[in-house]
Amino acid sequence: MEVKNIILEVLKKEGNPLSAGQITEISGLDRKEVDKAMKVLKDEELIVSPKRCYWEAKK
Secondary structure (H helix, E strand, C coil), X not given: CCHHHHXXXXXXXXXXXXXXXXXXXXXXXXXXXXXXXXXXXXXXXXXXEEECCEEEECC
16 A cells, blocks of 8 residues: 555544654654655645644545
8 A cells, every 4th residue: 555545544544633753653654754655645735734743634
């Protein structure tokens, strides 16, 4: 499964905003991979930041 899809799954499953560090812990992915994928997700407007450094899947 692609890293972007894993991140979106984690965000949807948790149901509350998470930091990149929390996503890394939950998913078991490498932090650098998470950061790269989150940048792409942000550019594609699939995730939003309700508060600084926390992200959630766009509804």
